[in-house]
Amino acid sequence: xxxxxxxxxxxxxxxxxxxxxxxxxxxxxxxxxxxxxxxxxxxxxxxxxxxxxxxxxxxxxxxxxxxxxxxxxxxxxxxxxxxxxxxxxxxxxxxxxxxxxxxxxxxxxxxxxxxxxxxxxxxxxxxxxxxxxxxxxxxxxxxxxxxxxxxxxxxxxxxxxxxxxxxxxx
Amino acid sequence: xxxxxxxxxxxxxxxxxxxxxxxxxxxxxxxxxxxxxxxxxxxxxxxxxxxxxxxxxxxxxxxxxxxxxxxxxxxxxxxxxxxxxxxxxxxxxxxxxxxxxxxxxxxxxxxxxxxxxxxxxxxxxxxxxxxxxxxxxxxxxxxxxxxxxxxxxxxxxxxxxxxxxxxxxx
Numbered sequence: 638x639x640x641x642x643x644x645x646x647x648x649x650x651x652x653x654x655x656x657x658x659x660x661x662x663x664x665x666x667x668x669x670x671x672x673x674x675x676x677x678x679x680x681x682x683x684x685x686x687x688x689x690x691x692x693x694x695x696x697x698x699x700x701x702x703x704x705x706x707x708x709x710x711x712x713x714x715x716x717x718x719x720x721x722x723x724x725x726x727x728x729x730x731x732x733x734x735x736x737x738x739x740x741x742x743x744x745x746x747x748x749x750x751x752x753x754x755x756x757x758x759x760x761x762x763x764x765x766x767x768x769x770x771x772x773x774x775x776x777x778x779x780x781x782x783x784x785x786x787x788x789x790x791x792x793x794x795x796x797x798x799x800x801x802x803x804x805x806x807x
Numbered sequence: 808x809x810x811x812x813x814x815x816x817x818x819x820x821x822x823x824x825x826x827x828x829x830x831x832x833x834x835x836x837x838x839x840x841x842x843x844x845x846x847x848x849x850x851x852x853x854x855x856x857x858x859x860x861x862x863x864x865x866x867x868x869x870x871x872x873x874x875x876x877x878x879x880x881x882x883x884x885x886x887x888x889x890x891x892x893x894x895x896x897x898x899x900x901x902x903x904x905x906x907x908x909x910x911x912x913x914x915x916x917x918x919x920x921x922x923x924x925x926x927x928x929x930x931x932x933x934x935x936x937x938x939x940x941x942x943x944x945x946x947x948x949x950x951x952x953x954x955x956x957x958x959x960x961x962x963x964x965x966x967x968x969x970x971x972x973x974x975x976x977x
Contacts, residue, residue: 640816641814642814642815642868642929643813643814644811644900644902645811645812645899646810646812647899647900665939680877682877682878682889683877683878683898684889684892685888685889686888686892686949687891687949689892689950690945690947690948690951691948692943692945694904696900696902696904698812707853708853718855718856719852719854719855719856720853721850721854721857721932721933721934721935722854722855722857722859722860722935728932729850729932730815730817730932732814732902732932734864734904736940761812761902762898762900762902763891764893764904765891765892765894765948765951766943766945767894767948767949768945768948768951769835769948769951769959770833770834770835770894770906771906771943772943773906773936773941775860775862776861777859777860777861779856779857779860780856780859781935781937781938781939786939
């Protein structure tokens with residue numbers, strides 16, 4: 638069970654984010670920030686029909702994540718938490734999950750917005766976000782319930798101050 | 808960019824599902840089906856605070872997935888689709904994503920329900936499902952919008968006929 642599992646990137650993310658410390662922590666705090674997924678041509682046929690979904694999951698390898706830690710202060714709160722109770726990148730397996738809006742597809746390239754990942758991040762998988770599977774009525778959101786929305790937005794955007802005129806793409 | 812990325816399981820999923828063909832395709836079609844995540848003891852400290860969330864993401868390595876295909880007929884519809892527009896397991900990198908309900912934690916073991924994965928599936932990562940990040944108002948769900956809920960449920964449950972008396976755990 639502890640054997641190594643090997644994956645290969647299916648593509649790479651292009652984004653305006655070049656400094657980790659200025660990169661929003663989640664797509665909800667990167668509204669209107671455009672980027673693209675350049676899927677390697679040999680996987681292009683796997684993208685058919687994806688353009689009919691408004692939102693997609695990007696599974697990325699967080700290639701610049703710092704060494705894994707089992708406890709960490711999340712970006713939104715100054716309290717040490719178990720890393721699996723956070724979305725922090727410094728995880729034993731640094732897999733990032735982002736739900737981005739899909740603007741359009743051109744061949745092997747997905748144009749997306751609300752991008753919260755660094756330029757050059759390797760992409761491992763893409764799945765459609767489906768309301769019937771993924772839109773969940775939670776009853777408890779743990780420590781997140783203690784963080785008010787204004788604080789979350791302010792800390793979640795980090796150095797990114799929002800785009801201008803992104804409405805034309807929304 | 809095409810370098811190999813290596814992960815190691817952080818634990819293993821225990822579930823009543825032992826035959827792929829009888830295993831529900833998503834947690835929404837496995838309501839009340841209980842299982843547990845046995846996290847390896849060396850990662851147990853990373854689980855702190857997770858028990859305060861009602862739902863968690865399990866990232867699994869779909870170890871019994873068949874060879875990757877770029878187009879596939881999804882479980883819910885008899886139409887060939889690009890694999891990245893489906894949740895089918897036969898993906899270039901067979902990462903499975905399940906949103907399960909967390910019943911409780913006992914040390915390094917998570918007791919969960921709505922389990923849609925095979926017994927023995929390696930677990931790569933666990934993240935909290937957070938309403939403010941993950942509960943998205945989609946506008947288009949692609950081919951999924953053409954599948955009525957009754958058909959989806961019938962096909963999505965596959966051989967699994969539902970549990971009895973699961974209300975006591977809900």
